[in-house]
Amino acid sequence: MSPFDKNNFSETVAALGEERLIVAIRRWLGDATPPAPAGIGDDCAVIPASPRAQVVTVDPVIHGRHFDDSVPARAVGAKLLKRNLSDLASMGAMPRAAVVALTLPPRTRIRWLEHFYRGLAACARAHKLHIVGGDVAQDDHTLAASLTLIGQPAGGRLLTRGGARAGDWIYVTGTLGGSLSGKHWRFTPRLAEGAWLAAQPEVRCMTDISDGIAKDLRPLAPSGARPALDANTVPVSRAARRAAACDGRTPLDHALADGEDYELAFAIAQRADRDVFARRWKKRFPRLPLTCIGRFVPNQKSLPSGAIDLTRHHGYEHLRATKSET
Amino acid sequence: MSPFDKNNFSETVAALGEERLIVAIRRWLGDATPPAPAGIGDDCAVIPASPRAQVVTVDPVIHGRHFDDSVPARAVGAKLLKRNLSDLASMGAMPRAAVVALTLPPRTRIRWLEHFYRGLAACARAHKLHIVGGDVAQDDHTLAASLTLIGQPAGGRLLTRGGARAGDWIYVTGTLGGSLSGKHWRFTPRLAEGAWLAAQPEVRCMTDISDGIAKDLRPLAPSGARPALDANTVPVSRAARRAAACDGRTPLDHALADGEDYELAFAIAQRADRDVFARRWKKRFPRLPLTCIGRFVPNQKSLPSGAIDLTRHHGYEHLRATKSET
Known part of the structure; x- marks a missing residue:
C-alpha cells in the first residue's frame, strides 16, 4: 500500500x-x-x-x-x-x-x-x-x-567495536547478501545472541552488519592489521545467489557488500579453542549458523592465497550523488 | 546562506x-x-x-x-x-x-x-x-x-503538565508573540528559571510555550476548569505589535497564537502569597518579566468580564493541508 x-x-x-x-x-x-x-x-x-x-x-x-x-x-x-x-x-x-x-x-x-x-x-x-x-x-x-x-x-559486559588483535578470528552469524529481496525488513535482531556473545570472555569486539561486511569489518580491525577473509567460507545466502543470477555480480560480492543483513560480526582471541566455542554456540543457538570467515592479519604480511581483497568490494554508501543531483 | x-x-x-x-x-x-x-x-x-x-x-x-x-x-x-x-x-x-x-x-x-x-x-x-x-x-x-x-x-522534583486545580493562578515568563521576526531562533531556553520554579512548593505544573499559549495552556487546565486570561495583563512583545501593524491581526492574537515563544507557563496554588512569590522571582531573575495572566475557573462559571475567549485564538497547527495537497 x-x-x-x-x-x-x-x-x-x-x-x-x-x-x-x-x-x-x-x-x-x-x-x-x-x-x-x-x-x-x-x-x-x-x-x-x-x-x-x-x-x-x-x-x-x-x-x-x-x-x-x-x-x-x-x-x-x-x-x-x-x-x-x-x-x-x-x-x-x-x-x-x-x-x-x-x-x-x-x-x-x-x-x-x-x-x-x-x-x-x-x-x-x-x-x-x-x-x-x-x-x-x-x-x-x-x-x-x-x-x-x-x-x-544484558549482562556484566558491553562489547564495543574495539579490542581485536592481529591474529584474532573473525566470525559472522547467519548468511549474508541479497537482503533487498525481503530480509531487510523480515530480519530478526540478534539480541539473545549478542547478549550471549558479550558473556563469552574469548569474544573481543562486535558490530552488526548493516552496510555490508566489506565495510562493517573495517572499524573492528586492530591498528596495523586488516581482515583476511577466506572466500570459500563466507556464508552466502540463497537470496544473494538469486540476486547474482539476475544482475551479473557474483554471489560473493552480494554477500560482502549488499548491507542490511543485521547479522553480528565479531572477533575471538587467537588462542581460543574454536571447536569448544562452536559447540557451545550450537548448543545455545542450534538453528542459527555461525561461521569463522577469516582472521585479522598484520598489514605488512601479504594476504594468504585465496583471501578476499576487500578493497574491491564496497559496502553501502549513505551519501551517493544521483544524476539529478550532480 | x-x-x-x-x-x-x-x-x-x-x-x-x-x-x-x-x-x-x-x-x-x-x-x-x-x-x-x-x-x-x-x-x-x-x-x-x-x-x-x-x-x-x-x-x-x-x-x-x-x-x-x-x-x-x-x-x-x-x-x-x-x-x-x-x-x-x-x-x-x-x-x-x-x-x-x-x-x-x-x-x-x-x-x-x-x-x-x-x-x-x-x-x-x-x-x-x-x-x-x-x-x-x-x-x-x-x-x-x-x-x-x-x-x-535539576533538584528534588520534576514538574509535569498535570497538578493544577480550579482557582490556581496562571503565570508566564517573558513576553509573547511575533517570534517569526527572530525570537524563534534567538531565544534562550529557560533552564535556570525552570529549575528554580520546580523547587518552589506553590508551583503546581508547568509547560513551555512552543505552539502559542492559546493552545499550550490546554493540557495544564484541571479537569472541569478552563483558563480565564485577562487581556490587559498578557505580556505582548514588541515583535507582536510590529507583526500586527503589518498583517491586521491584533497584537493580542499574535501573543496568544504565534508559537515558538519558548517561555514557561505555569500555575501556582490559589492560596499562595503572590506578592512574596513575585518578590522572590524578581530577586532571583531581575531581568526576566514574570506575569500573572489569569487563573483556572470552573467550566460551569461564566468567564469574568474582560477575560479572553481562547476558543477564538488558535495556536500553531502542525498538520496543515496546503492547496497543493488537498
Missing part, C-alpha cells in the same frame, strides 16, 4: 489534524506506551533511574530509501525498531525505552500510519520495551521516522 | 562521501563529543549510570518549516538543541546527553553543515552536555535533523 492518498482528503492525516492524530497514535500504541509522564503526553517522558551504564542509539526509516510501497506498513514500524535493536544486540545490550520523531506529508493515509504504529507497538511489546515519547512534524516531501533507543547491558 | 549548492559539486556532502563526512562531523563537534564508545563512533553510545529518574524528549528542525535561508546555519544547530532544552526546562530538568539523526540531500553544502554542527557544539558546551551519537541518512528532498535529549531533575 502506498503511504499516500492524493484523492481522498478525508482519509489523510491532514483531515485528522495534529491533536486528534496524537490521540490516535496513543490508541494505536496501546500498552506499548505507559500513561504520561512515563509515556507520551508531557514535555518530556520520565524514565526510571538506571543504576548501571546505559546505551543509546538512533536510526531512521525513510520512504524510498529504507522501505517502499511493497513493504507492509506494519513491517516498516517494526523495521524502525529492529534496526535500533540490532545496534543494541551488537554491544550485548537489551532495550528499555524509545522515542520516535515522525516527519509526515499531509497527504499520508491515516490507515497506513495506523498499521505503522501497530507494527511498532507489537515489536516493542515482543521486546519488552516502552515507546515513551515522540514528535510529529510536517514535511511536504518526505515520510520518515527516526527512533532513539535507550538500553542497558 | 542556502544550505544547498546546485552548481559546485565539489562543495557538497555528496563529494565528501559518508565516511569522510562522519570524520568531519566529529571534528566540527570537537570536545562536545567524547571519544567512542562514550561518544560518536560505535554501534551505540555508552552513557553513565543514572541513580535518579531521567527525562527524555525529541524535537526536530526541518528546512522550510523550522528555519529558512535567512537563519544562520550556526543558529539552526543551536535551535535544534535549544528546542529540546526548553522541554527539559519546563519540567525543571537539566541536560546530560543528546543524539542527532540527520537527513541530508546530497547537494547540501559542506560549509553549511560545518556551521550547523559548530553551532550545535557551542550550544552543547554552554549547557554542559555531550553529543554522544547520531546517524546520517540521505534524502533527496528534505534537510532535517532530529535531536533526542536525555536529562535528569
Whole structure:
C-alpha cells in the first residue's frame, strides 16, 4: 500500500489534524506506551533511574530509501525498531525505552500510519520495551521516522567495536547478501545472541552488519592489521545467489557488500579453542549458523592465497550523488 | 546562506562521501563529543549510570518549516538543541546527553553543515552536555535533523503538565508573540528559571510555550476548569505589535497564537502569597518579566468580564493541508 492518498482528503492525516492524530497514535500504541509522564503526553517522558551504564542509539526509516510501497506498513514500524535493536544486540545490550520523531506529508493515509504504529507497538511489546515519547512534524516531501533507543547491558559486559588483535578470528552469524529481496525488513535482531556473545570472555569486539561486511569489518580491525577473509567460507545466502543470477555480480560480492543483513560480526582471541566455542554456540543457538570467515592479519604480511581483497568490494554508501543531483 | 549548492559539486556532502563526512562531523563537534564508545563512533553510545529518574524528549528542525535561508546555519544547530532544552526546562530538568539523526540531500553544502554542527557544539558546551551519537541518512528532498535529549531533575522534583486545580493562578515568563521576526531562533531556553520554579512548593505544573499559549495552556487546565486570561495583563512583545501593524491581526492574537515563544507557563496554588512569590522571582531573575495572566475557573462559571475567549485564538497547527495537497 502506498503511504499516500492524493484523492481522498478525508482519509489523510491532514483531515485528522495534529491533536486528534496524537490521540490516535496513543490508541494505536496501546500498552506499548505507559500513561504520561512515563509515556507520551508531557514535555518530556520520565524514565526510571538506571543504576548501571546505559546505551543509546538512533536510526531512521525513510520512504524510498529504507522501505517502499511493497513493504507492509506494519513491517516498516517494526523495521524502525529492529534496526535500533540490532545496534543494541551488537554491544550485548537489551532495550528499555524509545522515542520516535515522525516527519509526515499531509497527504499520508491515516490507515497506513495506523498499521505503522501497530507494527511498532507489537515489536516493542515482543521486546519488552516502552515507546515513551515522540514528535510529529510536517514535511511536504518526505515520510520518515527516526527512533532513539535507550538500553542497558544484558549482562556484566558491553562489547564495543574495539579490542581485536592481529591474529584474532573473525566470525559472522547467519548468511549474508541479497537482503533487498525481503530480509531487510523480515530480519530478526540478534539480541539473545549478542547478549550471549558479550558473556563469552574469548569474544573481543562486535558490530552488526548493516552496510555490508566489506565495510562493517573495517572499524573492528586492530591498528596495523586488516581482515583476511577466506572466500570459500563466507556464508552466502540463497537470496544473494538469486540476486547474482539476475544482475551479473557474483554471489560473493552480494554477500560482502549488499548491507542490511543485521547479522553480528565479531572477533575471538587467537588462542581460543574454536571447536569448544562452536559447540557451545550450537548448543545455545542450534538453528542459527555461525561461521569463522577469516582472521585479522598484520598489514605488512601479504594476504594468504585465496583471501578476499576487500578493497574491491564496497559496502553501502549513505551519501551517493544521483544524476539529478550532480 | 542556502544550505544547498546546485552548481559546485565539489562543495557538497555528496563529494565528501559518508565516511569522510562522519570524520568531519566529529571534528566540527570537537570536545562536545567524547571519544567512542562514550561518544560518536560505535554501534551505540555508552552513557553513565543514572541513580535518579531521567527525562527524555525529541524535537526536530526541518528546512522550510523550522528555519529558512535567512537563519544562520550556526543558529539552526543551536535551535535544534535549544528546542529540546526548553522541554527539559519546563519540567525543571537539566541536560546530560543528546543524539542527532540527520537527513541530508546530497547537494547540501559542506560549509553549511560545518556551521550547523559548530553551532550545535557551542550550544552543547554552554549547557554542559555531550553529543554522544547520531546517524546520517540521505534524502533527496528534505534537510532535517532530529535531536533526542536525555536529562535528569535539576533538584528534588520534576514538574509535569498535570497538578493544577480550579482557582490556581496562571503565570508566564517573558513576553509573547511575533517570534517569526527572530525570537524563534534567538531565544534562550529557560533552564535556570525552570529549575528554580520546580523547587518552589506553590508551583503546581508547568509547560513551555512552543505552539502559542492559546493552545499550550490546554493540557495544564484541571479537569472541569478552563483558563480565564485577562487581556490587559498578557505580556505582548514588541515583535507582536510590529507583526500586527503589518498583517491586521491584533497584537493580542499574535501573543496568544504565534508559537515558538519558548517561555514557561505555569500555575501556582490559589492560596499562595503572590506578592512574596513575585518578590522572590524578581530577586532571583531581575531581568526576566514574570506575569500573572489569569487563573483556572470552573467550566460551569461564566468567564469574568474582560477575560479572553481562547476558543477564538488558535495556536500553531502542525498538520496543515496546503492547496497543493488537498
